Structure formats: structure tokens, C-alpha cells
Amino acid sequence: SKIQATLIPGDGIGPEITKAVTAVLDHMGQPFEWDVQQAGMAGIDAEGVPLPQNTIDSIRRTNLALKGPLTTPVGGGFTSINLQLRQEFELFANVRPTKTIKTDGRYDNVDMVIFRENLEGYYIADEGYIEHNGDPEGKVYSTGYNTKEEARRITRAAFDYAVANGRKKVSIVHKANILKLLSGMFLEEAREIAKEYEGKVAWDERIVDACAMQMVMYPDDFDVIVTTNLFGDILSDLAAGLVGGLGLAPGANIGKDAAIFEAVHGSAPDIAGQQKANPCAFLMAAGLMLEHVGKTDDAERLRKAVIGTVQAKDRVTPDLGGTGNTMSIAEAIMDRL
Amino acid sequence: SKIQATLIPGDGIGPEITKAVTAVLDHMGQPFEWDVQQAGMAGIDAEGVPLPQNTIDSIRRTNLALKGPLTTPVGGGFTSINLQLRQEFELFANVRPTKTIKTDGRYDNVDMVIFRENLEGYYIADEGYIEHNGDPEGKVYSTGYNTKEEARRITRAAFDYAVANGRKKVSIVHKANILKLLSGMFLEEAREIAKEYEGKVAWDERIVDACAMQMVMYPDDFDVIVTTNLFGDILSDLAAGLVGGLGLAPGANIGKDAAIFEAVHGSAPDIAGQQKANPCAFLMAAGLMLEHVGKTDDAERLRKAVIGTVQAKDRVTPDLGGTGNTMSIAEAIMDRL
Ligand SMILES: CC(C)[C@H](C(=O)O)[C@@H](O)C(=O)O
Ligand SMILES: CC(C)[C@H](C(=O)O)[C@@H](O)C(=O)O
Numbered sequence: 001s002k003i004q005a006t007l008i009p010g011d012g013i014g015p016e017i018t019k020a021v022t023a024v025l026d027h028m029g030q031p032f033e034w035d036v037q038q039a040g041m042a043g044i045d046a047e048g049v050p051l052p053q054n055t056i057d058s059i060r061r062t063n064l065a066l067k068g069p070l071t072t073p074v075g076g077g078f079t080s081i082n083l084q085l086r087q088e089f090e091l092f093a094n095v096r097p098t099k100t101i102k103t104d105g106r107y108d109n110v111d112m113v114i115f116r117e118n119l120e121g122y123y124i125a126d127e128g129y130i131e132h133n134g135d136p137e138g139k140v141y142s143t144g145y146n147t148k149e150e151a152r153r154i155t156r157a158a159f160d161y162a163v164a165n166g167r168k169k170v171s172i173v174h175k176a177n178i179l180k181l182l183s184g185m186f187l188e189e190a191r192e193i194a195k196e197y198e199g200k201v202a203w204d205e206r207i208v209d210a211c212a213m214q215m216v217m218y219p220d221d222f223d224v225i226v227t228t229n230l231f232g233d234i235l236s237d238l239a240a241g242l243v244g245g246l247g248l249a250p251g252a253n254i255g256k257d258a259a260i261f262e263a264v265h266g267s268a269p270d271i272a273g274q275q276k277a278n279p280c281a282f283l284m285a286a287g288l289m290l291e292h293v294g295k296t297d298d299a300e301r302l303r304k305a306v307i308g309t310v311q312a313k314d315r316v317t318p319d320l321g322g323t324g325n326t327m328s329i330a331e332a333i334m335d336r337l
Numbered sequence: 338s339k340i341q342a343t344l345i346p347g348d349g350i351g352p353e354i355t356k357a358v359t360a361v362l363d364h365m366g367q368p369f370e371w372d373v374q375q376a377g378m379a380g381i382d383a384e385g386v387p388l389p390q391n392t393i394d395s396i397r398r399t400n401l402a403l404k405g406p407l408t409t410p411v412g413g414g415f416t417s418i419n420l421q422l423r424q425e426f427e428l429f430a431n432v433r434p435t436k437t438i439k440t441d442g443r444y445d446n447v448d449m450v451i452f453r454e455n456l457e458g459y460y461i462a463d464e465g466y467i468e469h470n471g472d473p474e475g476k477v478y479s480t481g482y483n484t485k486e487e488a489r490r491i492t493r494a495a496f497d498y499a500v501a502n503g504r505k506k507v508s509i510v511h512k513a514n515i516l517k518l519l520s521g522m523f524l525e526e527a528r529e530i531a532k533e534y535e536g537k538v539a540w541d542e543r544i545v546d547a548c549a550m551q552m553v554m555y556p557d558d559f560d561v562i563v564t565t566n567l568f569g570d571i572l573s574d575l576a577a578g579l580v581g582g583l584g585l586a587p588g589a590n591i592g593k594d595a596a597i598f599e600a601v602h603g604s605a606p607d608i609a610g611q612q613k614a615n616p617c618a619f620l621m622a623a624g625l626m627l628e629h630v631g632k633t634d635d636a637e638r639l640r641k642a643v644i645g646t647v648q649a650k651d652r653v654t655p656d657l658g659g660t661g662n663t664m665s666i667a668e669a670i671m672d673r674l
Binding site: 072080083106107122123125127128129130132133135137138139140141142143144145146147148149175177178179180181182185208209210212213214215216217230231233234235236237238240241242244245246 | 464546
């Protein structure tokens with residue numbers, strides 16, 4: 001029987017890459033029964049708000065979503081819809097696997113997975129103005145929060161993943177030399193969790209600035225990384241850069257109950273509706289989703305077909321070195337399946 | 338007449354790389370008259386504290402210092418001595434030039450200069466515990482501050498530098514989509530300053546995560562970068578990674594009155610006293626210092642000699658691909674001068 005899941009096509013190139021993904025999944029026997037819902041600008045169009053209650057209700061029911069890129073409306077004080085979804089469904093882990101696929105780049109053997117704490121830190125900062133030099137808005141403050149609870153939960157998720165996937169090492173990334181409490185607490189809790197995995201998986205710790213340098217110089221030295229929200233945001237994109245950008249980068253937002261899978265790239269309004277968008281990152285996100293629901297064989301088949309197509313440059317989009325379009329690359333992938 | 342300057346040999350490999358630097362500068366006619374002072378562990382040994390009053394007084398008098406790597410004692414609640422110096426002398430700009438020197442790496446044409454706000458942000462966070470789940474230390478808060486004043490001062494410094502050095506572009510790096518006030522204010526002020534340079538130098542703006550990715554993918558696209566403290570810390574080291582690490586990376590901490598120049602690397606206690614340390618980053622820091630006091634010809638001569646030596650692998654240390662030592666590389670540089 002099929003697995004109930006929410007499908008959010010999203011904005012900009014979202015609908016066309018969604019079509020490519022559903023076509024490929026249909027071709028694979030379609031493991032999911034989709035409840036299509038809107039969010040972002042499409043949410044405003046359909047129901048007047050960027051994150052409609054129907055969309056929330058659907059995910060609350062299915063606990064599983066594949067989400068296209070969303071445009072957060074500018075101005076009007078809207079907070080990022082991605083952030084709202086993370087908070088709403090307590091999606092505590094942002095998981096970003098990064099692996100070399102196109103081997104014609106600068107880096108050949110990148111293979112790392114970043115576990116980013118997804119609910120706390122400076123991402124939920126309370127901010128405000130303070131009078132300064134006679135200017136009532138001359139100074140701003142920004143207060144972030146971390147809890148032991150989430151530090152432990154994300155670290156455990158990273159170590160559990162490492163053990164389950166035969167990964168060799170977990171790197172704990174922090175800035176405890178400066179943020180003695182905020183990052184210091186994270187480091188201490190992470191160290192404690194690490195001890196529980198003694199003999200099962202190795203670990204080390206890195207200061208975030210040095211880590212950024214080392215990722216660029218010695219990416220082979222990284223396997224699983226666990227860190228706080230803002231550092232994880234920066235390092236995940238840095239990692240994507242090592243393998244050629246966001247064109248193949250999927251992300252998972254995982255909670256205790258629900259999980260939302262996404263391509264990491266944006267909605268690219270400039271090329272929307274022109275069949276120029278590369279659907280591979282979104283397909284890779286579908287791959288993570290298949291893995292998440294235990295369909296590991298399907299996940300592996302899909303991933304192999306995407307990677308094979310990209311490596312062969314078979315009917316791929318211009319950003320991948322071809323002259324194809326959104327649907328032609330989906331067809332190439334289906335031919336390989 | 339010679340220029341009065343404070344010389345802080347520092348800890349670990351500090352004294353031996355300092356010898357190499359003074360030897361090279363002596364060979365150049367020694368533009369500086371050094372007042373040698375201690376800090377770090379050497380400060381504790383000499384005067385019982387990591388940042389002795391004599392050292393502070395000396396810099397207060399000379400307004401100019403060349404500082405070796407310092408070890409901040411672990412435990413005992415010591416704050417980083419580098420941070421103390423920045424605050425004490427109001428060194429508002431951390432300037433990190435990064436240029437490809439060894440062309441056998443992954444990146445050939447890196448040439449960027451990062452201007453990092455050096456006094457504010459999360460680097461001066463007030464932190465504390467909050468009760469959570471019955472644990473009095475279950476949650477931590479961390480409050481950072483930014484002022485319009487410093488946002489404007491660092492941005493102006495970056496644009497002035499760009500104009501004075503014929504640089505093509507300034508990139509303003511922020512995370513205003515999340516830190517709407519802390520980073521948002523920085524972005525707004527920086528945009529305003531940018532307008533004053535209309536027609537003199539181009540500028541763009543980047544979100545820090547995307548910026549990290551782009552630096553890795555398209556380093557040619559960067560020229561001058563200006564950003565807040567914590568982002569600057571991470572991106573400066575990332576940039577150093579693009580050109581092979583910290584072995585040639587100098588940094589300047591610039592205030593209205595005083596300026597302190599440093600190699601960016603640490604004190605490397607594991608190899609201290611063995612003549613294994615590479616003094617080139619510290620020599621490049623001396624080069625920045627010469628430039629700062631208007632001795633641009635000397636600065637250029639010194640830099641050329643260091644770069645020539647490194648590129649020819651002439652008597653260089655193992656980290657630079659040779660079998661030489663700290664003094665032999667200094668001698669090679671002197672031969673070239
Ligand atoms: C869109 C933005 C709010 C988001 C973030 O900063 O977390 C994105 O960069 C990401 O990493 O998912
Ligand atoms: C030593 C440390 C406190 C310092 C910092 O974080 O600023 C260093 O990384 C730097 O960039 O100068």
C-alpha cells in the first residue's frame with residue numbers, strides 16, 4: 001500500500017521540478033499517495049497566507065512532506081516559511097549529505113553529512129533596539145538560546161546515523177572559545193553523548209573558523225559533522241560548494257514525528273516556467289525521503305539513476321553541462337531506472 | 338629616524354619566528370625601534386598576567402605592534418588575549434588579505450581582502466543560564482550587540498581601502514533574512530555607506546551561507562569583503578584555506594590610533610623550539626605593518642622576497658614543501674632582498 005505524503009510544489013521553478021519528480025516516481029511505481037498543498041507565494045495565491053492551515057493540517061496527518069522551493073514574501077514582517085515549518089513540526093535535525101558526483105570539479109572525494117541543530121541558537125533570536133549616541137535605534141541586541149536537550153538530541157542523531165551507516169567519524173563543530181556558554185554548552189553536551197558511542201564511532205572537535213578552512217583544504221578528513229544552527233547553515237552551503245553547488249543538494253528536516261524533504265536551492269523566479277530548471281536536487285530529496293520511509297532499495301535505485309544521468313551528461317540541463325531541459329533529464333533518468 | 342613599535346614575541350613558536358622576522362628587518366635597515374614586551378603564557382611567566390600592564394602601556398605609547406601567536410591559558414575564566422587587545426585599543430577593523438602564492442593548489446587566482454568588524458556582535462555576548470526542564474543550567478542565552486556607528490565605520494574602512502587600492506568591488510555579507518535586526522541593521526548601514534562611493538567602486542551583497550559556497554566555487558568573484566565579527570572570523574579562515582592555509586596569512590587589527598599586526602596561525606606548542614616553524618605569515622604581517630606606516634616600497638620588497646622564496650621553495654620549511662628550517666628560510670629571503 002502507498003505511503004501518505006504531502007507534496008508542496010512551491011514557488012518559481014517549484015511546479016516544473018515537481019512534475020519531473022512525480023513523473024520519475026510514477027515510473028518507479030509511485031510509492032507515495034500525494035496530498036498536494038500550497039505554501040509560499042502559491043500559498044498566498046491559494047489561501048491568502050504563505051503557510052496555509054490546510055498545508056499544516058496535511059503534514060500533521062501524513063508526517064511526511066516533499067517541499068519545493070518557497071519564496072518568502074519581502075517586507076510585511078514575514079518570517080521565513082522554512083523556519084516556520086521547522087518550528088511548527090519540531091524538526092530538530094537539518095541533515096545535508098554532500099557527495100562528489102561530478103568528478104570534473106576541484107574536489108574528488110567529498111562525502112560528508114552535516115547534522116545541523118534546526119530549532120535553536122541565533123535562529124530564534126529575540127532582537128530589539130537600544131538607544132546609542134542619542135539615536136533610539138543606534139544599537140541593536142540579539143539574544144539566542146540553546147538548550148542541553150537539543151544539543152543532546154542533535155548529537156545523538158548524528159552519532160546514531162554514523163553507526164547505522166558505517167561512518168567512521170563525527171566532528172563536533174563549535175566556537176566555545178568565544179561563545180563560552182552558548183557554544184560551550186553545546187560542546188560539553190556533545191562530548192558527553194560522544195562518550196556513549198565509545199568504540200562504535202570515532203569523533204573529534206573543531207572550532208568553526210578552523211573547520212571552514214579544513215573543509216576547503218582537507219575535505220577527505222570529514223565524515224559526519226554535528227553543529228549548531230547558524231554554523232550548520234554556513235558549513236552546509238560551504239560543503240555544497242565543494243561538490244559544485246546546490247544543483248544536486250538535497251536536505252532533510254527531521255523531527256520526532258514528521259519529516260520534510262527539500263531541494264536546498266531557491267525558487268529561481270528568473271527562469272521559472274521555461275523548463276530550464278534542473279530537478280536533480282529535488283529528485284535526490286525524494287531519494288532521502290524514500291530512505292526515510294524504509295524503501296532503501298528504491299532510494300538507492302533512484303539515486304543511482306540520477307547520478308548516472310548527471311555523470312553521463314545525458315539530456316541534462318545547461319547548469320550540468322548539457323542542452324536538455326527539466327523534462328528531458330527526467331526522461332533520461334527514467335530510461336536508466 | 339626609526340619608528341617606535343612594540344614587539345610581542347608571544348608563545349610557542351613565537352620567539353623563533355620573531356627572531357627570523359627581526360633578522361630580515363635588520364637586513365632591510367630595520368625601520369623599527371622595538372620595545373619588546375610579553376603577553377600570553379610569556380606574560381604570565383614574566384609578570385604574572387597574560388596581558389601585562391607594561392605591554393598595554395607600550396602599545397599605548399607606540400600605537401603600533403607586531404604580535405606573535407599567543408596561547409590563552411585554559412580554564413580560570415581567561416578571555417582571549419587577542420580579544421582583550423582589540424577591545425583595549427578599539428581595533429575596530431580586522432583586515433585579512435588573501436592571495437594565491439603557491440600556485441600548485443586548487444585555486445589559482447584568489448585575491449581578496451576581508452574587512453571584519455572587530456569589536457561587536459556575538460563576540461561580546463552577554464551570556465547566562467536559564468532554568469529549563471527543572472535544570473537550572475538547562476538553557477543558555479547569549480546576547481550580542483551591534484551599533485550603527487561600527488557598522489558604518491567598518492564599511493567605510495572597506496570602501497576607502499577599495500578606492501585607495503584600485504579594487505573593483507566590495508561585497509557586503511550578512512544574514513539579514515534571519516537576524517533581521519542584528520544583521521539587518523548592518524546591511525542597511527552598509528548599503529548607505531556604499532551609496533557614498535557611487536561611481537568609485539562597485540558593490541554587491543551576499544547572504545553569509547551563499548557567500549561561503551560562492552567563495553569556494555567562484556573565488557575570482559570576490560575582491561573586498563566587509564562583514565560582521567563572527568561571519569568575518571569564519572570567512573577569513575575559509576579564504577585562507579583556498580590559498581593553502583595559514584602558512585602565509587597575515588592579519589591586521591586597525592584602530593583610530595593604534596594598529597596591531599599578527600600572523601593568523603597559532604603558537605604550535607608541539608613544534609616550539611625546534612626551528613620547524615614557518616615564519617612567512619609573520620613576515621607578511623611585518624609587510625602589512627610597513628605598508629601601514631607608509632613604507633610601501635619596503636613593504637613591497639619584503640613581500641616580493643617572501644613570495645619569491647616560497648614559490649622557488651628555496652630553503653623553505655616542510656609545510657612549504659622544503660627541508661629547510663625557520664632560519665634558513667629567513668636567510669633565503671635575505672638573499673633575495
Ligand atoms: C532560507 C533560509 C531561511 C534557510 C536558513 O537560513 O536556514 C536556508 O539557508 C537553509 O539553509 O535552509
Ligand atoms: C583566537 C580567536 C579568539 C580569534 C577569533 O576568533 O577572533 C581568531 O580565530 C582570529 O580570527 O583572530
